[in-house]
Amino acid sequence: MNYPLIRPFAMQASVVTSQLRTDMENGLxxxxxxxxxxxxxxxxxxxxxxxxxxxxxxxxxSGPIVxxxxxxxxxxxxxxxxxxxxxxxxxxxxxxxxGFLMEIQARSSMKALQKMDIVTARVIRAGRLQKVPxxxxxxxDLVVCEAGDIIPADGRLITVNHFQCDxxxxxxxxxxxxxxxxxxxxxxxxxxxxxxxxxxxAVVSGNAKMIVTGIADQTYLGTxxxxxxxxxxxxxxxxxxxxxxSRTLIWITLTMTAIFALTAVxxxxxxxxxxxxxxxxAVAAIPEGLPIVATVALSYGMLLMARRNAIVKHLSxxxxxxxxxxxxxxxxxxxxxxxxxLDTLLFPNETVKVVITGHQLEFPxxxxxxxxxxxxxxxxxxxxxNNAEASAGDPIEVCLQETAKAANVDxxxxxxxxxxxxxxxxxxxxxxxxxxxxxxxxxxVATKGSVEQLLEKCNWLQNGNDIVPLTVPLKQQILTRSEKxxxxxxxxxxxxxxxxxxxxxxxxxxxxxxxxMAGFLDPPRNDIRGAIIDCRNAGIKVVMITGDHPQxxxxxxxxxxxxxxxxxxxxxxxxxxxxxxxxxxxxxxILRTAVFARTTAQQKLQIADVFQQAGxxxxxxxxxxNDAPALKxxxxxxxxxxxxxxxxxxxxxxxxxxxxxxSIAQAVAHGREIFQNIxxxxxxxxxxxxxxxxxxxxxxxxxxxxxxLPLQILFLNMVTDIxxxxxxxxxxxxxxxxxxxPRDPQRGIIAGRKWFLIALYAxxxxxxVICSVLYGRDxxxxxxxxCNNLAFITLTFAQLFHVFNMASYGSDLVFNxxxxxxxxxxxxxxxxxxxxxxxxxxxxxxxxxLSVLPLRSWFIAxxxxxxxxxxxxLYRLIHKYMGRSL
Numbered sequence: 001m002n003y004p005l006i007r008p009f010a011m012q013a014s015v016v017t018s019q020l021r022t023d024m025e026n027g028l029x030x031x032x033x034x035x036x037x038x039x040x041x042x043x044x045x046x047x048x049x050x051x052x053x054x055x056x057x058x059x060x061x062s063g064p065i066v067x068x069x070x071x072x073x074x075x076x077x078x079x080x081x082x083x084x085x086x087x088x089x090x091x092x093x094x095x096x097x098x099g100f101l102m103e104i105q106a107r108s109s110m111k112a113l114q115k116m117d118i119v120t121a122r123v124i125r126a127g128r129l130q131k132v133p134x135x136x137x138x139x140x141d142l143v144v145c146e147a148g149d150i151i152p153a154d155g156r157l158i159t160v161n162h163f164q165c166d167x168x169x170x171x172x173x174x175x176x177x178x179x180x181x182x183x184x185x186x187x188x189x190x191x192x193x194x195x196x197x198x199x200x201x202a203v204v205s206g207n208a209k210m211i212v213t214g215i216a217d218q219t220y221l222g223t224x225x226x227x228x229x230x231x232x233x234x235x236x237x238x239x240x241x242x243x244x245x246s247r248t249l250i251w252i253t254l255t256m257t258a259i260f261a262l263t264a265v266x267x268x269x270x271x272x273x274x275x276x277x278x279x280x281x282a283v284a285a286i287p288e289g290l291p292i293v294a295t296v297a298l299s300y301g302m303l304l305m306a307r308r309n310a311i312v313k314h315l316s317x318x319x320x321x322x323x324x325x326x327x328x329x330x331x332x333x334x335x336x337x338x339x340x341x342l343d344t345l346l347f348p349n350e351t352v353k354v355v356i357t358g359h360q361l362e363f364p365x366x367x368x369x370x371x372x373x374x375x376x377x378x379x380x381x382x383x384x385x386n387n388a389e390a391s392a393g394d395p396i397e398v399c400l401q402e403t404a405k406a407a408n409v410d411x412x413x414x415x416x417x418x419x420x421x422x423x424x425x426x427x428x429x430x431x432x433x434x435x436x437x438x439x440x441x442x443x444x445v446a447t448k449g450s451v452e453q454l455l456e457k458c459n460w461l462q463n464g465n466d467i468v469p470l471t472v473p474l475k476q477q478i479l480t481r482s483e484k485x486x487x488x489x490x491x492x493x494x495x496x497x498x499x500x501x502x503x504x505x506x507x508x509x510x511x512x513x514x515x516x517m518a519g520f521l522d523p524p525r526n527d528i529r530g531a532i533i534d535c536r537n538a539g540i541k542v543v544m545i546t547g548d549h550p551q552x553x554x555x556x557x558x559x560x561x562x563x564x565x566x567x568x569x570x571x572x573x574x575x576x577x578x579x580x581x582x583x584x585x586x587x588x589x590i591l592r593t594a595v596f597a598r599t600t601a602q603q604k605l606q607i608a609d610v611f612q613q614a615g616x617x618x619x620x621x622x623x624x625x626n627d628a629p630a631l632k633x634x635x636x637x638x639x640x641x642x643x644x645x646x647x648x649x650x651x652x653x654x655x656x657x658x659x660x661x662x663s664i665a666q667a668v669a670h671g672r673e674i675f676q677n678i679x680x681x682x683x684x685x686x687x688x689x690x691x692x693x694x695x696x697x698x699x700x701x702x703x704x705x706x707x708x709l710p711l712q713i714l715f716l717n718m719v720t721d722i723x724x725x726x727x728x729x730x731x732x733x734x735x736x737x738x739x740x741x742p743r744d745p746q747r748g749i750i751a752g753r754k755w756f757l758i759a760l761y762a763x764x765x766x767x768x769v770i771c772s773v774l775y776g777r778d779x780x781x782x783x784x785x786x787c788n789n790l791a792f793i794t795l796t797f798a799q800l801f802h803v804f805n806m807a808s809y810g811s812d813l814v815f816n817x818x819x820x821x822x823x824x825x826x827x828x829x830x831x832x833x834x835x836x837x838x839x840x841x842x843x844x845x846x847x848x849x850l851s852v853l854p855l856r857s858w859f860i861a862x863x864x865x866x867x868x869x870x871x872x873x874l875y876r877l878i879h880k881y882m883g884r885s886l
Contacts, residue, residue: 003139008213009193010186013158016211020140024158026127027142033125036138043137043153043215121152141212149203154219155210157181157195162206162425164394165197168332170220171547175340175491176204176395189573189598191547205394224601224628245749256697263701293681293722297729301674309657310667317653320636322671323617324540325742328608330622331546331553333640334661335560336522340395342403343490344519346481347371348463361406373465377515379404381495383411384418385435385446396520418444422505434509442501445508451482451494451517458496458514470514482517489555490519528560531662539741543594545604550597557595573599579606604630621664623648638664672737680806681725682749683758688721688799690762695769705784706773709849712792720796720831724803727823764868765798772864789850790861796835797865800828805872813873
């Protein structure tokens, strides 16, 4: 037996059965099915090993900043400074627990794929129909499928009867695929493989028999499973920036330590003094509060975004979304409602647009004037030639029923007046459906189907209230108009009828009266256009990637404002070269394209990779199984929470509760605000830490006995730094973030002028502390311990007041986002009170090496601590009036 088959859709059904050594009537024998199960295994997926809870917890202890903290704790323990070492370990544990608790809900994306397996399948073995567990299906099994079933394996159809499948979760095709049994060309795209069915898709109507051609990982769904398993999640931009920052701080520390050590050796200072000061420098360089502040800020952002209908499953996704420069979006269910609606009615004398508003049918452009009778007959035909029940069934038939209700048609009354006598179901042979009804005066035939096929059955045309002969020129004119509708991306159906006293009940689809055509569409969401405009104003490129038909994709892209009305550029999956064949010219063409159609899951992954290789931060939206690999590959994956498949929701980092693209734009805005807050508190923390490095280095040279102790520095970093930084992380941010382009992903969280500004901040704080210490030594004539305490107090309050320097430039000096932030005031008051408490409690004073100081020392320390804030506010005021800013 040849398995797996290569392109079974290109083979005749008889060839498939021959290759798989099975019988088209009786299927396999029980013995043969057992043998093949032993040979090929069960029809289940090889799911990748899932990360367990302990691995998730251990992952929280990775990263350069955490490594720095661990190193600092190790050094402290080595020199028997147990209190300092334990304090640092507490910091590490708190940060790890916060990250662990926020991410534990997103442990597995692969479990959802198993949920798509069904319990049983109807299979014919040895000529007998039986139900077996779907996992026991083997290649060559003969399976029966009916409406309501989930396809249990990939298979080649051998018989069909009005058989349609919903394959939107795999292909993005919003309209059910009508199946046939004829062989197809070898290059046929998966969305056009009408003689195949695929595991995990749903049967909408009819029944069929298939030969199983693929099980487990050999199915199309299994291929996507492996793509999800192998797609590598990208390191987030925030992680990259924080890692880069950590390396910079390490080099600064090493440089300052080398300068101090060299100077100390030249001065002949004791080795123990050099070591103790070096430890103080190491502690000063480590931003102990940075991991906690970043984690809390992102967690707070998660809560706020949840209120905006975006459930964030991973902390890093909050900031990453704010960095996004490209949004790769699916069409079906994301830009559109994933619900078929009537868009256009085309009658012999006029064409009208149709919309249902508040359950009422309206003609938004102009009222129907000439073809009222055609409209009435089309609605009647659509109601009678219809098998949908209770809003379930073929989406187009459901749409026809909803249109009739909106037009105030009493459907129950019509069914009583026109009881059905017979039905000719839709098939790929005749491409139409017809029903025969009895009336008080005779019979009525209702028909709908392919325009070309239906016109062959029509000899008459309904022209308003008149019936006229349907000539060949008129037929050609109708076909031309139909082709234009199809080219605009609409699914077109033609409608016809016949009323007579006597009708042959065996062949009544003849001599029909043509009524008109209807164009159906999966409509765009109402709020999409505005959201895309917001993204464009924010410098974000929006790209549609769908498995749907190119013309349908273009039509929706124009309707939502993704492209201009005159644009027609679209790249299809058939045109895209393989990954190994992507030349620079092809990559450039992909980067310029806004609409991709007829794409597979592998090609979505490929397109995402091209944008990432170009240095762009991408967000990928989707709802189908075919979107899952790209959702994982993207810098941030966004799934639809209402209409999305479980696979997509489990794989993505963000899930939208309302399936609205507008929520993405709002989430991007909030992500940008969060990054601004992160940047503010990073600048604040780094400038504070850098001031400590400068101060320890200079004090170690000019006054070693007054140098801050490592535990004092740790207290500053963990208490008086962290609370103001947290307050900055909870701020409201800049309200104009969506009017600016995305940040350059190559730039660090601190870059260029920010480092110059941080150096100025740190230098001014250091200068204030040195002035306070020198005043105490030379004017107040206090000892080294008192000078150490003066330095500690001055540095503490200088860093507290420094938080007000974080207001954005151009903002008001008094009323700005910092002074309006209640958390900032609470943090400053809390930390100020904490400093007083430290000096008031004897035990704390002893641990931190402090002593009771006279009021004049406090006055000098607090006065000098205000100098950095006053100088920078004065500097800003001068530059504001000069029309410049830092």
